[in-house]
Amino acid sequence: MHILLVDDDAQGRSFLAEYLQLLGHLVTPADSVDSALRITEEHSFELVLSDIAMPEKSGIDLIYALQAKALEHRPDIVLYTGHVDLQLAIDALRAGAFDYMTKPIKLDELTSILERVAAHQNIRLSAPDHGHKHRHKSSFQRKEEHLQEVQDMFSRLAGVERIGIFSEKMWDVVHQAEQYHTDRSMPVLIQGETGVGKEIIAKIIHYGTEHSSLPFVDINCTAISPTLFESELFGYESGAFTGGVRQGKKGKLDMAMGGTLFLDEIAEIPVELQAKLLRVIEERQFYRVGGLRKNKTDIRIIAATNLDFEKRIQEGLFRKDLYYRLKVGHITIPPLRERQEDIAGLALLFLRKFSKKRGKQFESIHPQAEKRLVSYHWPGNVRELKNLMEWVSFMHDGTELLEKHFVKQLSPQKPCFSTPEKKRVERKRPVSNADILAALEECGGNKTKASQLLGIALRTLYYRLDKMAS
Structure with a gap:
C-alpha cells in the first residue's frame, strides 16, 4: 500500500x-x-x-x-x-x-x-x-459498516464485551462513565428502566481504558434472602452462626478489594443493613458478622436501580442519607424509546451475534423491518430487543430480517420476551410448592421475577423456599 x-x-x-x-x-x-x-x-x-x-x-x-x-x-x-x-x-x-x-x-x-x-x-x-447501491440503503445501513468499526474499537479501549452505541445520548452516557472511572473514591448511582444496560455501564466505569485486571464483583440485592444478605456482603467469622463454614467466610467486600463492588437493585437492600453500608462508604471499614475487629476496605462502589428512590424514601424503605451518599456520581440511562437511533444498530448487532451462534445467515435488515423496529415502544428496552433477535434467529432463516419475521411478537400493550410486570397476579387459590417451582423454572431461577409472576412478596417467596428446604 x-x-x-x-x-x-x-x-x-x-x-x-x-x-x-x-x-x-x-x-x-x-x-x-x-x-x-x-x-x-x-x-x-x-x-x-x-x-x-x-x-x-x-x-x-x-x-x-x-x-x-x-x-x-x-x-x-x-x-x-x-x-x-x-x-x-x-x-x-x-x-x-x-x-x-x-x-x-x-x-x-x-x-x-x-x-x-x-x-x-x-x-x-x-x-x-x-x-x-449505497444510495438505496436505509439510514442505518449507510452507517452500519463504519459503526461496526467504532464498536470494535470501543470494546478494545473500554475492556468490556462489544456493545452497541449509535446515539448521541448513549455516547454521553459512556463519556460520563469514563469520567467517573478516574476517581475510585466516588460512589456512582446508575438509574434506568429494566433492560437498559446498567451493568454494562458499571463495567465501563470499572474498566475504563486500562483493561483493568482488578476485581469486578456484583451482588443482586433482590436475589439473596434478607437473612443471608449481611453475611454475603460482609462475610462472617468462625462460629458466627449455625451452618456456616467452620473457618468463616469472606464476603463480597473482601472479594472486591482494590476493585469494584456493583450493588444491583440497590433500592431493595434490607433496611436494617443500610446504615452498615453507609458506614462502609463513609469510613472505608466494616465488621464481619460475628467479628469484633474492624476491617479496612479499598473499593469503588457502584449501585444501580430501576425503582423510584424518592418513593422508596417516602415509604421508609430507603435511607435518605444513603441515597445522597450513593448519588455523588450519578448516571441516568435513557430508555430505548428515547434513543431511537440505537434501535436498528442494536437489532443488527444482536441478529448477527445469534445468527452466527446458530449457523444462520442473517446479515442485514430490510428498510421496512427497520422502520417497524424503530416505531415500536420497547417497554422491555434493550433486553427485549435482544431477546426478540435471538428468537428470530432461532425460528427463521434468511439473509435479511423482514417485518414478517417478528411483527406478530410486538404488542402495543406489553413487552414481548421481557420481564414479568411488576403488578402482582391475583390468585383464586393459595400458592403451592409446585407453583413456586414452576415459576422459578419459567423465570430462569430469578426470584424477583418469580415472585411477581406468583403475585406474592419477595420475602414471602424466600420464606417459602426456606421452609421447602428444611
Missing part, C-alpha cells in the same frame, strides 16, 4: 516509516497537517497514518480536511496518540477514522490494522458501483 505518514516527531516518524517499508509498503512522510494536504493533491494513498496531537492542527483536523477534498481515491485514516483517552478515541472515530491506536504503538497491533485496511481497500476497488 501507499501510506501517508503524518507526525511532527521526526524520530518517531522515521521509526514507523522504516518498519512500514520493511513490510513492503511505500511510505511518504509529512511533518504537519498542511504538508500532508499538499501531498494529497499530487499523490493517491490507500492509508493515512497520523498522530493526533500536533502543533497548529491535529489529526482530527486532517480527517475533516481530507473529507472536504474531492479525492480520486479516498484513503482510510488511522490515528494514534500518546494520551489514553476514551473520549479522544470516540471523537476520532466519529470524525471518520478507520481505527485508533495509543503510544507506544504495538507492532503486532499495527500489522493487524494494516491487514484490515488492505482488505477494506480491496473491497472498495472491487465494487465500482458501490456508490450507486
Whole structure:
C-alpha cells in the first residue's frame, strides 16, 4: 500500500516509516497537517497514518480536511496518540477514522490494522458501483459498516464485551462513565428502566481504558434472602452462626478489594443493613458478622436501580442519607424509546451475534423491518430487543430480517420476551410448592421475577423456599 505518514516527531516518524517499508509498503512522510494536504493533491494513498496531537492542527483536523477534498481515491485514516483517552478515541472515530491506536504503538497491533485496511481497500476497488447501491440503503445501513468499526474499537479501549452505541445520548452516557472511572473514591448511582444496560455501564466505569485486571464483583440485592444478605456482603467469622463454614467466610467486600463492588437493585437492600453500608462508604471499614475487629476496605462502589428512590424514601424503605451518599456520581440511562437511533444498530448487532451462534445467515435488515423496529415502544428496552433477535434467529432463516419475521411478537400493550410486570397476579387459590417451582423454572431461577409472576412478596417467596428446604 501507499501510506501517508503524518507526525511532527521526526524520530518517531522515521521509526514507523522504516518498519512500514520493511513490510513492503511505500511510505511518504509529512511533518504537519498542511504538508500532508499538499501531498494529497499530487499523490493517491490507500492509508493515512497520523498522530493526533500536533502543533497548529491535529489529526482530527486532517480527517475533516481530507473529507472536504474531492479525492480520486479516498484513503482510510488511522490515528494514534500518546494520551489514553476514551473520549479522544470516540471523537476520532466519529470524525471518520478507520481505527485508533495509543503510544507506544504495538507492532503486532499495527500489522493487524494494516491487514484490515488492505482488505477494506480491496473491497472498495472491487465494487465500482458501490456508490450507486449505497444510495438505496436505509439510514442505518449507510452507517452500519463504519459503526461496526467504532464498536470494535470501543470494546478494545473500554475492556468490556462489544456493545452497541449509535446515539448521541448513549455516547454521553459512556463519556460520563469514563469520567467517573478516574476517581475510585466516588460512589456512582446508575438509574434506568429494566433492560437498559446498567451493568454494562458499571463495567465501563470499572474498566475504563486500562483493561483493568482488578476485581469486578456484583451482588443482586433482590436475589439473596434478607437473612443471608449481611453475611454475603460482609462475610462472617468462625462460629458466627449455625451452618456456616467452620473457618468463616469472606464476603463480597473482601472479594472486591482494590476493585469494584456493583450493588444491583440497590433500592431493595434490607433496611436494617443500610446504615452498615453507609458506614462502609463513609469510613472505608466494616465488621464481619460475628467479628469484633474492624476491617479496612479499598473499593469503588457502584449501585444501580430501576425503582423510584424518592418513593422508596417516602415509604421508609430507603435511607435518605444513603441515597445522597450513593448519588455523588450519578448516571441516568435513557430508555430505548428515547434513543431511537440505537434501535436498528442494536437489532443488527444482536441478529448477527445469534445468527452466527446458530449457523444462520442473517446479515442485514430490510428498510421496512427497520422502520417497524424503530416505531415500536420497547417497554422491555434493550433486553427485549435482544431477546426478540435471538428468537428470530432461532425460528427463521434468511439473509435479511423482514417485518414478517417478528411483527406478530410486538404488542402495543406489553413487552414481548421481557420481564414479568411488576403488578402482582391475583390468585383464586393459595400458592403451592409446585407453583413456586414452576415459576422459578419459567423465570430462569430469578426470584424477583418469580415472585411477581406468583403475585406474592419477595420475602414471602424466600420464606417459602426456606421452609421447602428444611
